[in-house]
Amino acid sequence: MMIRVTLPAHLRKLAHVDGEVKLDVEGPVTQRSVIDALEARYPMLQGTIRDHVTQKRRAFVRFFACGEDLSHEPPYSPLPDAVATGAEPFMIVGAIAGG
């Protein structure tokens, strides 16, 4: 399944990509499987979205898709069909926190 992911500018720069990232995700499309695939493709992003050890989302990172905030959804919950089919991107966003 080809999944579209958008990254904040700082992470695009670290990963040396422009625009959306397209990832081939095998099996159920969940937060966990999408980020696993993202980190496998771009290992320089390890630790920047979720903790290396606990795998918890970093506090100032949020996940949006289809107009919904999915930040607090369980990591193994299926993402919306529109994300799974590639119609809508899975959006990784830096929280608005000044600076």
Next chain:
Amino acid sequence: MSGVRVLVGTRKGAFVLASDGKRDRWDISGPHFAGWEIYHLKGSPADPNRLYTSQSSGWFGQIIQRSDDGGKTWHQPGTPPGEPTTTPEGMPKAESNKFVYDTSPETGKPLTTHQWYDGTPHPWEFKRVWHLEPSLTDPNTVYAGVEDAALFRSIDGGQTWQELAGLRGHGSGSSWAPGAGGMCLHTIILDPSNPNRIFIAISSAGAFRTDDGGKTWQPINRGLHSLYIPNPTAEVGHCVHRIAMHRSHPDVLFMQKHWDVMRSDDAGESWHEISGNLPTDFGFAIDVHAHEPETIYVVPIKSDSEHFPPDGKLRVYRSRTGGNEWEPLTNGLPQNDCYVNVLRDAMAVDSLDKCGVYFGTTGGQVYASADAGDSWAPIVRDLPAVVSVEVQTLP
């Protein structure tokens, strides 16, 4: 012709300032890593083209960057652009920002809490790298002082990091508490005469020394007196802001503490105050002249609640007598309406003759003196707030 490279870390990126030995014209490159907090960048004494940078963000955490060409290009160690991102065995290479505390009983102790500001137990959490100290002899070995306070070491050019767990586990770790800037290990001094001896300092725990390459550690705070802790002469708990050493006198240490400028002549076994005639003995930065081991520099700051120079006058103070007798250096520095701070890692010296002295301010200026402090001029005036300044003297 020899030259200097000034490595500047700021709240919004890194800058590299380069000049020839005259030090009157500067080429400025940057911002590198724009938008990120750069707590520190430093070059390897064994290979001046090898630079390490701590890049961090409240959003995306810690990144380590490395340059092998003097700052022209950078990469995260282990993931050079254009190269495979996994090892032949399929393992991801990106471990360069993985700082995981060692809790194994074999190498440390399963230390899980330190003290919070109010004295209650608080979990140990990695936040960022404050200071990177490359080995004096091996470009691939580099130490990292981190928040929450711990010392890490990489022996593969920054690709992987291991904690020297004997420091946190030596016995007092559970009583360490943060200073206002966080509980940071901010100073790492490698003894040039003894490869097994390392000095470190933590806010707000104090100074520590190892004599066996980092396996075991002892606090070295005898003589320090701090009114902000229950026992002012306690073995640990002192907010040491910075320590400096001249490489020819490795047993002589100079310390800028939260309050008080201190000196040790016995590798930290005991300290005595050398604040002398300073207008205030609060401050952050301290450094030693490259060729005169008894000439030291501080930037007095008004107080712990008013982090700016007294009377709005930015003055570096120099002692040529190893302390106690200080002279203000003002030529070229603003002498009215100046309310910037100079942070602990934001002063450095070059080893040209005459010795160059450099410091950066929270107002974004980097000042340089090419005559050991007698006169000053800004290299740049309008950078983001400066966090750190390091200098490389190039052949």
